[in-house]
Amino acid sequence: MKFSDLYQNGQFRYSVELFPPKSPGSVDALIQEVKRLCAIHPAYFSVTYGAMGSTRDLTKNIVLRLKKETKVPIASHFTCIASNRDQIKRYVEEILSQGIDLIVALRGDVPQDLKNHVPPQDGFRHANELVTFLKTHYPQLSIAVAGYPEKHLEAASPEEDLKNLQRKVEAGADVIITQLFFDNADFFNFVQQVRERGIKVPILPGILPVQNLKQVEKFTQMCGAKFPKPLQQRLINCQNDADQMKAVGVEHATSQCRELIAKQVTGIHFYSLNKADSVLKIAANTVLPA
Numbered sequence: 001m002k003f004s005d006l007y008q009n010g011q012f013r014y015s016v017e018l019f020p021p022k023s024p025g026s027v028d029a030l031i032q033e034v035k036r037l038c039a040i041h042p043a044y045f046s047v048t049y050g051a052m053g054s055t056r057d058l059t060k061n062i063v064l065r066l067k068k069e070t071k072v073p074i075a076s077h078f079t080c081i082a083s084n085r086d087q088i089k090r091y092v093e094e095i096l097s098q099g100i101d102l103i104v105a106l107r108g109d110v111p112q113d114l115k116n117h118v119p120p121q122d123g124f125r126h127a128n129e130l131v132t133f134l135k136t137h138y139p140q141l142s143i144a145v146a147g148y149p150e151k152h153l154e155a156a157s158p159e160e161d162l163k164n165l166q167r168k169v170e171a172g173a174d175v176i177i178t179q180l181f182f183d184n185a186d187f188f189n190f191v192q193q194v195r196e197r198g199i200k201v202p203i204l205p206g207i208l209p210v211q212n213l214k215q216v217e218k219f220t221q222m223c224g225a226k227f228p229k230p231l232q233q234r235l236i237n238c239q240n241d242a243d244q245m246k247a248v249g250v251e252h253a254t255s256q257c258r259e260l261i262a263k264q265v266t267g268i269h270f271y272s273l274n275k276a277d278s279v280l281k282i283a284a285n286t287v288l289p290a
């Protein structure tokens with residue numbers, strides 16, 4: 001299966017990103033959320049992978065459990081920053097043998113407290129090298145890569161970042177999933193620049209339904225996305241009311257999704273944080289795919 005097969009005949013679809021919980025009790029809770037999320041007929045669920053390989057087994061186990069328990073295609077994320085080629089091969093061969101051929105190929109980040117970490121000698125420094133390796137050894141994989149509407153934090157300029165994105169697509173990526181953003185103008189500008197470079201693969205905007213102020217402050221700081229002042233102020237105004245903060249998040253994401261859909265994006269990728277409520281509300285406010 002290819003990512004592009006999931007959007008046939010121009011049919012708009014949502015997709016949903018999940019992370020692997022650490023405790024077995026939380027896994028059962030996640031499965032319940034996932035079952036509710038199936039109501040929006042996601043194009044796929046994707047499961048994140050810890051940058052240092054720490055969630056290797058957790059990610060694999062959730063990917064395989066979701067494959068058993070839902071009819072929705074499942075994509076595994078994979079980060080290369082801490083893996084050598086044998087470890088990469090082992091992971092990919094394990095998921096392929098279980099029928100998982102969708103992968104989100106990433107570099108990952110070395111955590112602040114492990115800055116002295118030395119990447120494996122026969123590993124990869126950047127995601128484009130990982131994509132080349134994967135496509136060479138496993139041409140049957142369909143690969144998604146990350147794109148950054150507001151530029152990746154480390155990139156010297158938007159042009160450098162776009163050049164590096166182009167490397168990933170030329171290496172064989174089928175689709176680009178973007179980092180979260182709160183101002184659609186950043187996404188539309190990014191798409192225009194990507195298309196001007198001749199990159200034709202679908203671009204799926206990444207939307208975070210805000211759950212809570214502190215969390216968004218942390219995420220935006222980590223990934224370099226802007227946190228627009230009006231949205232921030234609305235969340236500050238209701239920071240002691242968890243339900244109201246989620247309602248603000250739903251309202252903001254709904255207006256983002258409505259505009260993105262009106263501009264005919266291929267699909268929208270939700271950073272769900274393993275919670276179904278906001279995603280279901282936003283989907284109901286916009287479109288429910290048949």
Ligand code: FAD
Nearest residue numbers: 048049051077106107108126127146152155161164177179
């Ligand atoms: P790269 O494409 O390697 O880019 C990283 C930086 O290096 C950029 O500044 C780029 O411009 C530059 N660069 C790229 N190629 C080259 C090159 N050949 N030469 C010189 N410079 C280059 N993190 C996780 O730990 N686990 C996850 O599951 C996860 N999922 C994600 C999903 C999405 C959709 C997104 C947007 C991000 C995700 N991340 C995840 C975060 C991601 O790992 C970080 O953003 C990381 O810093 C960069 O990963 P990348 O794959 O974009 O790296």
